[in-house]
Amino acid sequence: MFRITCPYCGPREPTEFTNGGEAHISRPQHPEQLSDAEWAEFVFMRSNTKGVFAERWCHSGGCRKWFNALRDTATDEILAVYRVGEDRPWTDRA
Amino acid sequence: MLSESGHPPMTAQRYSLLSLLREGIGGHRGWQPAWRNAEPKQAYDAVVIGGGGHGCATAYYLAKEHGLTNVAVLEKGWLGGGNAARNTTIIRSNYLYDASAAIYDHAMQLWRNLGRELNFNIMMSHRGVMNLAHDDGEARQLKRRVEANRLNGVDAEWLDARQVKDFCPPINISDNVRYPVIGATLQRSGGVNRHDAVVWGYARAASGLGVDIVQNCEVLGIDVAGGAVTAVRTTRGTIKTPKVASVTAGHTSVIASMVDLRLPIVSHPLQALVSEPVKPILPCVVMSNAVHAYCSQSDKGELVIGAGIDLHQSYTQRGGFHVIEEEIAALLELFPQFSRMKLMRHWAGTVDICPDASPIISKTPLRGFYINGGWGTGGWKATPGSGHVFADLVANDAPNEIAAPYTLERFTTGKLVAEHGAAAVAH
Ligand SMILES: Cc1cc2nc3c(=O)[nH]c(=O)nc-3n(C[C@H](O)[C@H](O)[C@H](O)COP(=O)(O)OP(=O)(O)OC[C@H]3O[C@@H](n4cnc5c(N)ncnc54)[C@H](O)[C@@H]3O)c2cc1C
Ligand SMILES: [Zn+2]
Numbered sequence A: 001m002f003r004i005t006c007p008y009c010g011p012r013e014p015t016e017f018t019n020g021g022e023a024h025i026s027r028p029q030h031p032e033q034l035s036d037a038e039w040a041e042f043v044f045m046r047s048n049t050k051g052v053f054a055e056r057w058c059h060s061g062g063c064r065k066w067f068n069a070l071r072d073t074a075t076d077e078i079l080a081v082y083r084v085g086e087d088r089p090w091t092d093r094a
Numbered sequence B: 001m002l003s004e005s006g007h008p009p010m011t012a013q014r015y016s017l018l019s020l021l022r023e024g025i026g027g028h029r030g031w032q033p034a035w036r037n038a039e040p041k042q043a044y045d046a047v048v049i050g051g052g053g054h055g056c057a058t059a060y061y062l063a064k065e066h067g068l069t070n071v072a073v074l075e076k077g078w079l080g081g082g083n084a085a086r087n088t089t090i091i092r093s094n095y096l097y098d099a100s101a102a103i104y105d106h107a108m109q110l111w112r113n114l115g116r117e118l119n120f121n122i123m124m125s126h127r128g129v130m131n132l133a134h135d136d137g138e139a140r141q142l143k144r145r146v147e148a149n150r151l152n153g154v155d156a157e158w159l160d161a162r163q164v165k166d167f168c169p170p171i172n173i174s175d176n177v178r179y180p181v182i183g184a185t186l187q188r189s190g191g192v193n194r195h196d197a198v199v200w201g202y203a204r205a206a207s208g209l210g211v212d213i214v215q216n217c218e219v220l221g222i223d224v225a226g227g228a229v230t231a232v233r234t235t236r237g238t239i240k241t242p243k244v245a246s247v248t249a250g251h252t253s254v255i256a257s258m259v260d261l262r263l264p265i266v267s268h269p270l271q272a273l274v275s276e277p278v279k280p281i282l283p284c285v286v287m288s289n290a291v292h293a294y295c296s297q298s299d300k301g302e303l304v305i306g307a308g309i310d311l312h313q314s315y316t317q318r319g320g321f322h323v324i325e326e327e328i329a330a331l332l333e334l335f336p337q338f339s340r341m342k343l344m345r346h347w348a349g350t351v352d353i354c355p356d357a358s359p360i361i362s363k364t365p366l367r368g369f370y371i372n373g374g375w376g377t378g379g380w381k382a383t384p385g386s387g388h389v390f391a392d393l394v395a396n397d398a399p400n401e402i403a404a405p406y407t408l409e410r411f412t413t414g415k416l417v418a419e420h421g422a423a424a425v426a427h
Helices: A035-044 B015-024 B055-067 B098-117 B137-152 B163-169 B194-206 B249-257 B320-334 B380-396
Strands: A004-006 A011-013 A017-024 A052-058 A066-072 A077-082 B046-049 B071-074 B129-133 B157-160 B183-187 B212-214 B221-226 B228-233 B237-240 B244-246 B266-276 B283-289 B293-297 B303-310 B345-352 B360-363 B369-373
Touching: A004 A077, A004 B015, B046 B055, B055 B194, B055 B380, B071 B380, B098 B194, B098 B380, B129 B137, B129 B163, B137 B157, B157 B163, B157 B303, B163 B183, B163 B249, B194 B212, B194 B380, B244 B249, B249 B266, B249 B345, B249 B369, B266 B320, B283 B320, B293 B320, B303 B320, B369 B380
Parallel strands: B046 B071, B046 B244, B071 B212, B129 B283, B244 B369
Antiparallel strands: A004 A011, A017 A052, A052 A066, A066 A077, B129 B183, B157 B183, B221 B228, B228 B237, B266 B303, B266 B345, B283 B293, B293 B303, B360 B369
């Protein structure tokens, strides 16, 4: 597995964290206007990237804050962690 | 006779007691390879991506049931090296909903005669599968499932704790544990088989009918013209074909992304382990949802133990140690006598999890592109049924009655086949 660095607390064991799946999926601004296909996209469809992937983690066994990470899902290498509200960091890898 | 592919179909050497004796006397010099390790041709009538259990089964039924023999199975690694090689082979069909019972029991009926049909010993053992209940709520759910199974003609019965102990003597039914066993469902026709043999048996039979089994051939892209598939680009060149059938388990989203198709699948690690071999002790398959353990004993004597998924997305075929630690702790409460056993091997596969815990067997908006995936943690048991109905879909460009509920559109219409709780533990 891999160690995760909480942007608030520093590096910790993976057992302290809960995974929140793909990052940067925002709730629809006007849910009443969504078509069924748009709902399906928001609720169910995921990019499931093999490669650099932005995901959410919660330091549930620590400070209990949510944050984002960039991880290469083909190797599990964590390339960056960043706070909610910050932009996805740039990487030179696909 | 030459098949359309230009090769003489390899008349597969029949395996029998007689052939074994003959070869024994002849010093075993006459055995032939079980299948042709084919070079890819420039064009096929259909290409199956993925040489796991489901891919090889699909190719076999395309050839056998639909006369489509100018077919290739393209496998990026070696045959059956994906989840087929990594699973704990638990087979059962006691799912809650009609749609699930239909496909899993279709598979169960095919398993019964598969070794004979393929002339390959798949070591099918219908030794019975127990799903344990540890509290009243769970017992109610499982009893409901037994009744639903019976209505669908799936064999199922309810055992109380005493009967559980009779059926599986090594199990601990003491009250004095965190999760006492209060009963179980039993599907007597459930069991386990030999994963490699299933893949090899299908590959051999398909190859015998003229299908090309191509290993070390990774699909890198899919060519499209006028809303239809025209070719696949691979590490061994471009191959023209009007039909592409993806059966790539954990990599289903990767293949779909080649044609910009979005899927509701997320790929996770799923781990398993085996112990040192010991004398026969565990007579059946034992599964528990609440403590999340499942276990059987192989014919070699090893305990085959499966874990739950790691909760993050990954393609690494590696999971976290804490997951198997919890798994073993749970198992030891059920079988304290296993505590001194040594674990010999441990590994993980990449499983394709669908939001409703049911597969996608579907046409797509792209003509000639078909998907069979999303089987997640429990697709092994479905292998023959999955291949059978998927071949039908690919050949006829329309799903049959069994495959029909498993369309990709269900995530838009909301007509899900939500087997989560109902399917009990992962498998
Ligand atoms: C640890 C573990 C335990 C399990 N236990 C059970 C169980 O007890 N019971 C049960 O019913 N199910 C179980 N499963 C699930 C089961 O293994 C799968 O659902 C099933 O094997 C998937 O179908 P398959 O055999 O065709 O997949 P795979 O064997 O994974 O086949 C897919 C193939 O596609 C190939 N591929 C991928 N991308 C490409 C490409 N671009 N080009 C060419 N080839 C490609 C892969 O190399 C792979 O060989 C388990 C899975 C795991 C990992
Ligand atoms: Zn923290």
